[in-house]
Amino acid sequence: MSSDVVLHEESTTTTTATEKRRKASSDVESANHAHPKGGDEWMVIFQLAFQSLGVVYGDLGTSPLYVYPSIFPDGIKDNDDILGSLSLIFYTITLLPLIKYVCFVLRANDNGNGGTFALYSLICRYAKVGLIPSQEVEDRQVSTFQLELPNNRMLRASKVKSLLENSNFAKTFLLFATMLGTSMLIGDGVLTPCISVLSAVGGIKEATSAMTEDRIVWISVVILILLFMVQRFGTDKVGYTFAPIICVWFFFISGIGLYNFIKYDPSVIKALNPMYIVYYFMRNKKQAWISLGGCVLSITGTEALFADLGHFSVKSIQISMCTLIYPAVVLAYVGQSSYLRKNNLAVSEAFYKSIPGPMFWPMFVVAVLASVIASQALISGTFSIIQQSLALGCFPRVKVVHTSAKYHGQVYVPEINYLLMLACVFVTLGFKNTVKIGNAYGIAVVFVMCLTSAYLVLVMIILWKTHILFIFAYILIIGSVELAYLSSVLYKFSEGGYLPLAFALFLMSVMYTWNYVYRKKYYFELDHKISSVKVHRVIAETNSRRLPGMAIFYSELVHGIPPIFEHYIASVPALHSILIFVSIKSLPISKVPVEERFLFRRVKPNNLHVFRCVVRYGYTDVRNEQEPFESLLIERLKNFIKEDHVMGLAQLGDNDEPAQNIGLIGDGEGGGADREIEVLDRATEAGVVHLVGEHDVVAAKGGSIGKRILIDYGYSFLKRNLRQSNKVFDIPHKKMLKVGMIYEL
Structure with missing residues (x-):
């Protein structure tokens, strides 16, 4: 840490918070939803469980629309293959969504938030694996940061x-x-709407031959555009609107499934015997392995259970999954299997042909609505993970709108919403049918599942300290199943499977470009930070030109005084009476309590009135508070001054040193603090100026061609088209000054 500052305790009432022992992360319920106690708590959980029906499960629930045609694209060769495929579907749904996600992955939440970045943040909190050296001892004292540490055994x-x-x-x-x-996962969010809507709308061909493929495609495009237009109303309203429709959908598919099971072939219950999977592979060999790519579509949308966790809670998703979703989906596949045992030739339109005649049109309408809703799961999940990656410096600045005052994890990202809409429209117009989209879809689904399993194993080892035999069992059972599915979907890479990989590489290039320059800028500021001697000399030289008022300098730098200060003095050789150097820092946790957000330090001696402040946010925290940032900062600074004075008196009593040696001013207890707060109030009344660095980033001379392209073109393009810092931190335009600097990286 830089020698120009002396570390003090936080000004606010953090003692109580830091003394509280948090539970291990595996036991944390969603911190985003402040549930009341007792019966009211369960009422909120049940409300969230109902909402989750309209957001989380649409994709998983509508998979019966297209699974069997994908498993048997060339028709059914042997009637017993239906039993083998049903057994595969049943054990896949049981092992992955039910056991893996509901029982294990949901427990690996980060204060109620899920997704890839939530798992990454858990690992970053326990092990120092971040690539930016901005860790501080005080960060671990934040009540939501602490984790159970490993024991010596x-x-x-x-x-x-x-x-x-x-x-x-x-x-x-x-x-x-x-x-x-x-x-x-974002690529999954693009493919889900396309395949779901195309599958549902395609059912109208059963009722009329006048419906051509082109008409189906254009109807699907219109529906997709309408879907993305309603996203701005937020998950809360969308969930309540869609949930009743999804409830009807699940009751319909389970009821029709039970009807077909009884009417056609109840003997399909034999598929509970996993030996039928073995027989299926013995008969079909390579073709059975290829058909796994179709079988995996039965669990599409499973990752939404975890990615959408920040919008709901662990208990609410567990309740809705176990009581309604799992039984209904299994019954739907059982019913289709019974129908196909007597009607092998109907496999290409298995879902619609298995519907009893009088139920066709009601089911068609509900299917179209449910397929639209199916898209909601990963759209909401995409918004959540964009917010997480944005806060951790891995995504360019975009607008994040918190759509619910009641449930703080529910967000909407306008720019991403419109990009997803355009991508969905182009994919639908380009592929026009569900076969190739299904090939692409499988790769996205299985890859994310494999990555989640890999991170979960790390969490089991370093956080949960799970017994090694259980870890081996998890890898052997869950891991081998997922790798088998991954090998199958990769086989169809050239038949549409390249799409999610191409989309992922594009997004990764954007994320890597932004994160690379973000890290390089931090190291540049760290290498060029102002020394303690230089700060003291600069302030002493301009002491006779101290202007009334307060100046707040913004920087990413957590340790030391940023180079923007020296550049500003060179241009304007005068300083305000109060100087505050503010660093905005994102911690690898979901939320930082407001009372623990501001960490102040003082540049000695006290009569210089120079402070450093690290403002700490979690990746789901709202930056634009109801109370303006400026007012909150000043209020917390006053608390720090009082706390600092009390600590100074305690130090004086312990060391028996003269008061002037520790920079205290005043007569008696509280006098020095009161005087300094009076100086602060006068500065505030005189006016507050916010100084933001306007950094032009260029590649250093002699850098490689790749580096120049990355910085001079890639990053510059992103920066020109993104939100500025004053909009992110709610800085009043009339109080803001921009200080131009060139960073050669």
Whole structure:
């Protein structure tokens, strides 16, 4: 840490918060939803469970529309293949969505938030694997930061932690894997609306031959545009609007499934015997392995259970999944299997042909509505993970709108919403049918699941300290199943499977460009920070030209005084009476309590009235508070001054030193603090100026061609088309000054 500052305790009432022992992350319920106690708590949980029906499960619930045609694209060769495929579907749904996600992955939440970045943030909190050296001892005192530490009996966790911390390759690999997983999940959010809507609208061909493929495609495009237009109303309203429709959908598919099971072939219950999977592979060999790519579509949307967790809570998703979703989906596949056992030739339109005649039109209408809703799961999940990656410096600045005052995890990102809409429209117009989209879809689904499993194993080892035999069992059972599915979907890479990878590479290039320059800028400021001697000399030289008022300098730098200060003095050789250097820092946690957000330090001696402040946010915190940032900062600074004075008196009593040696001013207890607060009030009344660095980033001379393209073109293009810092931090335009600097990276 730089020698120009003296560390003090936080000004606010953090003692109580830091003394509280938090539970291990595996036991944390969603911190985003302040549930009341007792019966009211369960009422809120049930409300969230109902809302989750309209947001989380649409994709998983509408998979019966297209699974069997994808498993048997060339028709059914053997009637017993239906039993093998049903057994595959049943055990896939049971192992992955139900056991893996509901029982294990949901427990690995970060204060109620899920997704790839939530898992990454858990690992970053426990092991120092971040690529920016901005960690501070005080960060671990934040009440939402603390994790249960390993005991001496479990050395495995410490060894893995040391391995991660001491390997730059491991740190870089973890960040790259997180970016890739995030990009694939966003790609999943593009493909979900396309395949769901096309599958549902395509059912109208059963009722009329006048409906051509082109008409189906254009109807689907119109529906998709309408879907994205309603996103601005927020998850809360969208969930309540869509939930009743999804309830009807699940009751319909389960009821029709039960009807078909009883009417056609109840013997399909034999598929509970996993030996039918073995027989299926023995008969079909390579073709059975290829058909796994169709089978995996039965669990599309599963990642939304975790990615959308910040919009709801662990208990609400567990309740809705176990009581309604799982039984209804299983019944739907059982019913289709019973129908197909007697009607092999109907496999290409298995869903619609298995509907009893009088139910066709009601089911068609509900199917179209449900397919629209199916798209909601990963759209909401995309908004959540964009917010997380944005806060951790891995995504360019975009507008994040918090759409619910009641549920703080529910967000809407306008720019991303419109980009997703355009991508969906182009994919639908380009592919025109569900076969190739299904090939692409499978790769996105399975890859994200594999990455989640890999991160979960790390969490099991270094955070939960799970028994090694259980970890091996998880890898052997869940891991082998997912790798088998991944190998199958990659086989169809050239038949549409390239799409999510191409989309992910594009997003990764954007994320990597932004994060690379973000890190380089931080290191530039760190290398060019102002020394303590120079700060004191500059302030002494301009002491006779101290202007009335307060100046707030903004910087990413957490340690030391940023170079913007020297550049400003060179241009304007006068200083305000109060100087505050503010660093905005994102911690790898979901939320930082407001009372623990501001960490102040003082540049000695006290009569200079120069302060440093680190403002800490979690990746789901709202930056634009109801109370303006400026007012909150000044209020917390006053608290710090009082706290600092009390600590100074305590130090005086312990060391028996003269008061002037520690910079205290005043007569008696509280006098020095009162006088300094009076100086602060006069400065505030005289006016507050916010100084923001306007950095022009260029590649240093002699840099490689790749580096010049990355910085001079890629980053510059992103920066020109993105939101500025004053909009992100709610800085009043009339109080803002921009200080231009050139960073040669």
